[in-house]
Amino acid sequence: MALTPEQRAEIAAQRNIPQQTSRPTVAAMEALLFEPIDVLDHGFIRVVDYMGNDGAIVQAARVSYGTGTRRVSEDAGLIRYLMRHRHSSPFEMCEIKFHIKLPLFVARQWIRHRMANVNEYSARYSVLDKEFYLPDLSQIATQSATNNQGRGEVINPVQAQEVLEIFRRDATKCYQDYEELLSPEQGSVARELARINLTLNMYTQWYWKIDLHNFMHFLALRADPHAQYEIRVYAEKMIEILKAWVPHTAAAFEEYRLGAYNFSAGMLKVLRRLLEGEAVTQENSSLTKREWNEMMAVLGRSSS
Numbered sequence: 001m002a003l004t005p006e007q008r009a010e011i012a013a014q015r016n017i018p019q020q021t022s023r024p025t026v027a028a029m030e031a032l033l034f035e036p037i038d039v040l041d042h043g044f045i046r047v048v049d050y051m052g053n054d055g056a057i058v059q060a061a062r063v064s065y066g067t068g069t070r071r072v073s074e075d076a077g078l079i080r081y082l083m084r085h086r087h088s089s090p091f092e093m094c095e096i097k098f099h100i101k102l103p104l105f106v107a108r109q110w111i112r113h114r115m116a117n118v119n120e121y122s123a124r125y126s127v128l129d130k131e132f133y134l135p136d137l138s139q140i141a142t143q144s145a146t147n148n149q150g151r152g153e154v155i156n157p158v159q160a161q162e163v164l165e166i167f168r169r170d171a172t173k174c175y176q177d178y179e180e181l182l183s184p185e186q187g188s189v190a191r192e193l194a195r196i197n198l199t200l201n202m203y204t205q206w207y208w209k210i211d212l213h214n215f216m217h218f219l220a221l222r223a224d225p226h227a228q229y230e231i232r233v234y235a236e237k238m239i240e241i242l243k244a245w246v247p248h249t250a251a252a253f254e255e256y257r258l259g260a261y262n263f264s265a266g267m268l269k270v271l272r273r274l275l276e277g278e279a280v281t282q283e284n285s286s287l288t289k290r291e292w293n294e295m296m297a298v299l300g301r302s303s304s
């Protein structure tokens with residue numbers, strides 16, 4: 001990640017503005033406010049604002065006149081209850097705003113999360129920086145044989161280096177052409193047109209604001225092993241931010257979402273039969289082979 005000295009000075013100046021407020025704040029969030037957290041080779045996440053804390057969830061759930069909080073254990077218990085029963089509206093009372101720098105192909109997945117507010121850097125207005133994502137050699141892998149949307153075996157380092165050089169060569173060439181098109185010698189082509197040949201690994205930036213309920217929905221989908229590595233690493237860093245911001249909520253989220261699995265009605269029947277010691281197989285259950293395999297994997301049992 002390459003922040004200019006001017007950008008660093010702006011962040012430092014913003015961090016030094018003393019604030020006085022009666023609103024609830026979170027010491028751990030104040031400590032990380034505005035600071036960029038590196039992700040991938042040039043990307044970052046910065047928290048630029050947040051509203052609410054664990055107490056705000058409890059306060060809304062109790063529709064309280066004061067803070068609404070009682071003993072820590074009672075508040076944590078209430079948050080766990082709300083999470084367990086998907087009583088989600090109290091979580092919508094908290095909001096967080098990020099400044100994120102991310103490759104275009106990651107942004108394309110990210111933007112599908114519609115319950116957020118976004119304002120993106122305009123490449124019609126400004127010239128894009130010469131920064132493109134190049135995967136680490138350890139991330140260059142073959143097409144997965146089992147998951148049509150995923151990666152399989154890591155390619156050997158010699159071949160991976162060649163792949164990397166192709167990524168680098170193409171991105172560099174396209175960026176050179178972009179610069180040429182923008183130059184007066186090439187007629188100063190409009191920025192909105194000059195950009196159309198750029199590669200998907202170019203970085204973009206946006207401000208992204210979301211409420212806590214939808215933020216956790218985003219994290220559950222994008223921190224999941226099924227999500228592409230390049231978006232997953234952002235989600236994983238954001239889970240650390242979640243823990244700093246709303247620790248009781250983050251613990252309940254890990255318990256009832258991240259570490260949990262939804263059993264279908266058919267799966268529950270299988271589970272009950274297994275608990276009764278019955279010899280259940282995929283064939284004598286109502287589950288498809290895929291459902292069976294998923295269930296056995298979750299239970300840590302062999303599929304056969």
Ligand SMILES: Cc1cc2nc3c(=O)[nH]c(=O)nc-3n(C[C@H](O)[C@H](O)[C@H](O)COP(=O)(O)OP(=O)(O)OC[C@H]3O[C@@H](n4cnc5c(N)ncnc54)[C@H](O)[C@@H]3O)c2cc1C
Pocket residue numbers: 112113114115116214217221222226227228
């Ligand atoms: C591993 C993975 C693979 C994926 N693969 C593909 C793919 O191949 N192709 C593809 O197109 N997408 C793909 N997606 C994107 C996925 O289908 C969702 O669009 C994305 O995850 C956003 O989820 P969401 O709609 O629940 O979130 P949000 O847009 O944030 O919405 C949150 C919730 O609000 C509600 N909501 C929002 N908007 C509407 C609406 N208009 N109508 C009704 N309810 C609404 C829904 O309950 C929704 O769950 C993939 C996502 C993941 C995580």
